Amino acid sequence: MATILALSSTQALANAFTSLDPRSMSLGGAGVAATRPYNAPAFNPARLAGNPQIEGRRDDRAFSRAFGGIRLIDRDGFLDSLDRFQENDNQSRLKQSLDQLEARISDQSVTRQDLRAVFRTADELLDDYQSLSDKPLRLAASAGFNLGAPGERFGFGASIRQNAVVGMELRISQEDISQVRQVIDFIEVLMDIIDEEVIPPDLELPDVGDDLTSDFALRGAMVREVGLSVGARIPQQPRTYLGVNLKSLQIDTLDWETDVERARTENFELDDQRLIHADVNVDLGVIHELDDGWTAGMMVRNLIPRDYRTVLGNQVPLRPTFRGGLAWQNPRWTVAVDMDLNETVAIGFDPAKQYLAMGVEHRPLRWLSLRGGYRYERVLEEGNISLGIGLSSRRSHFDLALSGDAGDSFGAAMQFGVRF
DSSP: OHHHHHHSSSOOOOOOOOOHHHHHHHTTTTTTTOOOOGGHHHHOOOGGGGOOETTTTOOOOOOOEEEEEEEEEEEGGGGHHOOOOOOOOOOOOOOOHHHHHHHHTTOOOOOOOHHHHHHHHHHHHHOOOOOOOSOOOOEEEEEEEEEEBBSSSEEEEEEEEEEEEEEEEEEEEEHHHHHHHHHHHHHHHHHHHHTTSSSTTTTOOOOOOTTOOOOEEEEEEEEEEEEEEEEEEEEEEEEEEEEEEEEEEEEEEEEEEEEEGGGGGGGGOGSEEEEEEEEEEEEEEEEEEOSSTTEEEEEEEOOEEEEEEETTTTTEEEEEEEEEEEEEEEESSEEEEEEESSBOOOOOOOOOOEEEEEEEEEETTTHHHEEEEEEEETTTTTTEEEEEEEEEEESSEEEEEEEEEESSEEEEEEEEEEEE
16 A cells, blocks of 8 residues: 555645645645745745845745655544455455355364354454544645746746645445344354254355455546746735736546455556546736735635546546635744635545644744644644744755644655755
C-alpha cells in the first residue's frame, strides 16, 4: 500500500483552499488577505500589486520560490487495518480449511480438532472484517515553482504546480459478514453433535467461495497546472486591487476498484486506471486595504465548473470555491482569518468541505518568523493545529511547517526562494 500512496501523490489536484505551501499551512490555511506575493497565484493574485511593508521592508522584489508539501488524513487507522487484513489472509485460510474439512467429512475421518480449526479461522476473519475502517483515507500532495515581479500598481507572476488529491475507501459487505457468521453457526452445530452422531459424508458445507463482495476503491485526480497571473490597482481606487490567474491544466483522473485481498501494489497499474484530460480555468481575486493595518480579501478558485470522467465511468468534479479573508498586519505581527463561503465538492470519497482557517505570525527579529494556526472543517467537525517557522535575509527565504491533530491527520511542507 505504501507504493500505491507514493504513486498517487506524485501529481494530482486539490479542489479546495488546501494549498500546501508552508506559510499558509502554518497559519492554519489562511492567506486570502494575508498572502505574500510569492504565494499570490495560489491564494490571491491581487496581492501581486500593492504590497504593504512586511518584515521592515516593502515586499516588492522580484522572486522565485520552490515548495513541496503533503497531508495525510487516516481516520480510524485505515492503512493499519488494511495491512493487518492482508497479512492475516484469513479469507484464503477459511476457504482452505473448509476444503480440508469437506475432505475429512467425506472419508469419515473428521475430528473435533478439525472443526475447531475452521471455527477459529472463521472467527478471526469476522474480527478482521469488523476491524476494517469504513472511513475514507485522504491524501493530498503538492509541489511547485513560482516566480514573479510584484509592484505598487501592477505585478506579474508565473507558476507551475503539481497537486494531488486521492481518496481510498473500504466498502465492507454485510453479505460477506453474514456468510462468515453462517459458517461459525454451522460449525457450532457440528461440534455439538460430533461426539454422539456420525456426520454424513455427503454433508454440504456453507460456501464462502470467490463471490465475496467487499472491495477496495481508490479515486482521485492528477493535475499539472501552469498559470500566468497579474495583479493591478483599480484606477481612482488606490486601496483596491484586482487579480487574475489564467491556468492551463492537464488532469489525469484515477479510478480503481478491486477486492480487498488484491489491493496490493503489484496489482495496481497506473496507466490502466487513469484518463487524461486537457483544460483551462481561471482564478479571480480582490484585495481592499482598510485603515490601521487591516486588509480584506476575496478569491474564487476554478471559476469554470467542470466534471472529468474516469475509466470506470465515475465523475471527478471541479467546482468553484469562494473564500473571504481578513488580516491585520504590521512589521512585527500578522493575524489572519479565512472562511470558505461555500461547501466544496471533495475529490475522492470524503463529503463536501467548508473550512475556517486562522493564524498568527510573529516576527521578533527581522530574519525570523514564528507561526501558528488552527483549521476547522465544518461538515465533519474536524480540526487541526499547525506550527511553522520562516528564516529570511534580504535575498533569500526558507519556510517549514507541520500540521496535525490527535492522530488521524498529519501534514508537512517546505519552501525555499530567492529575491532579486
